[in-house]
Amino acid sequence: MENQKQQLDKNLFRPADRTQEQGDVIARKSSTLLQDAVRSLRKNVFFMISLFLLIVIVLMSIFAPVVSDYTYKEQDLNRSLMGPRIPVLEDISFLGLSGKETKTFYGNNVQTAEMKANTQFDNQSDFITFDVVSEGDGSPNSAEVKATYDKYAAKGLEDEYFYFGTDRLGRDVWTRVWDGTRVSLLIAVAAALIDLVIGVAYGGIAAYYGGRVDNFMMRFLEVIIGIPNLVVVILMILILDPGIWAIIIALTITGWTSMARIVRGEVLKLKGHEFVLASRTLGAPNRKIIARHLIPNVMGLIIVNTMFSIPSAIFFEAFLSFIGLGLPSPAASLGTLINDGFKTLLTTPSLLVFPAVLISIIMIVFNILGDGLRDAFDPKIRK
Incomplete structure (x- = not known):
């Protein structure tokens, strides 16, 4: 037996490689909340369709008036109320x-x-x-x-094409609709961003410092919330000169309050966590803790709330224009176009249909995008 062991070639054997056992293999790469959110959004069919529609609408609002043969204020009574x-x-x-x-x-x-x-x-x-x-x-x-x-x-216009027809003054409705869409989106996005900045800063400071600071700031916030929003907006528009910035300022007077309350509630939950205590122990200033630690952890909720506030601002601007407190003529927004179309509803319904359908699509798109972002950034449903 000993002779047989000595005759075996040592090269026939090698140590077993046990550095990576099957139980230690990571089946799925670790990912952050943002990566999971992007992956979830890509699988959301309605979100992707809404995103595509929004991109198309934004591009049309930018380039359609530029390449059009007519301007939004060009008048010609010879082509008044032409059909699409x-x-x-x-x-x-x-x-x-x-x-x-x-x-x-x-x-x-x-x-x-x-x-x-x-x-x-x-x-x-x-x-x-x-x-x-x-x-x-x-x-x-x-x-x-x-x-x-x-x-x-x-009318001798056999070679002319008005895609959405013309209004009472002979202005091309196609050009005015897309120019009005750009104005409405500009007003809504600007108002939402201003609300975001003011609301996040106000709510974050109130929640982080707490005590008397929080008590004073929240009582002031409750006073503003107690004033009817519509009354404040109408008064501001009547005081300021009519224009885009007058509407934006009017919408932001009280529009930031909901963002401030949401951010305050989230920061109150986060400021007692260990990572905030660690930052304080290391001597980080308060502004750095708020800006780099607390606000980023609330960013998902902030984005979702902003997406929901944009259609609300679009609808409110359209309402103000519909009751005659919007942009002065000949400037156009979706609200002013709907107001003009309402006056000729019985004779030329297309003047109302096209801007009304477009503003409905925009509001539905933003709401679907908001729903998708809310689900994607919710850590409770991460897969």
Whole structure:
């Protein structure tokens, strides 16, 4: 037996590598809350669709008025209240984007109904096409005729295209809608950012110092909250000169209060944690503890609240413009366009439909983005 052991080649053996046992293998790389949030947002289909729509709307609001053949204040009464007309889509009749106006007229006979149509369309019979639905039997309103009026041809604008039509003064609604979208987004984002800065600073300082400082600052905040927001905004707009900055200042007078209360509540929970005590022990100044330790830990909640405040500001600006306290003419915002469209709702509903649909899409998009960010930055549902 000893001879057999001596005959074995030592090169046939090697030490077992046990430096990495199967139980010690990390199945998933460690990640931060931000990385998990980004991964979660990418999997959220509705969030990505909303983000894409928002990017498209922002790009259109920036570049559409620039490349348009018309300006937002260019007037021409010859093209007043033209219907929407879009290339290619004008050939699809049921879309109603050919710029032609179709109405139904009744009479004792076909001739009477056609005479009513000629009178309605300024006696321009050369540009009216009649479609007899019922010839009638001589009784009142027994004859029915559909009259289609080609207003573009009647005005000599066969080569012109107004995608959203024109208003009463002949201004291109397409250009005004996108220019108004840019103004509304500018007002809302600026107001939200100012609310963010004031609210975060106010709430963070009140919560961190506590005691008399917190008591005094919160009583002042409650006084501001007790004043009706609409009253304050209307008074500020009436006092200041009409314009974009007047609306922004009016919206931020009381808009920062909700952000301040949210930040205060979160900072109160965080300031007793160990990392804050460690920073104090190492001699870090209070402003550094607030700016570098407390606020970043509340950043997820701040972002979500800001995303929800933007559509609220857009709606409030539209409301102010609708009641006549918005931008002065000829400047446009979505609120002023909706106000103008409301005046001609019965005759030209497209003037109201397009800005109303756009402002609805913007508000829905921001709310979906806010919901997605809220879920993504919530540490309780991390996977």
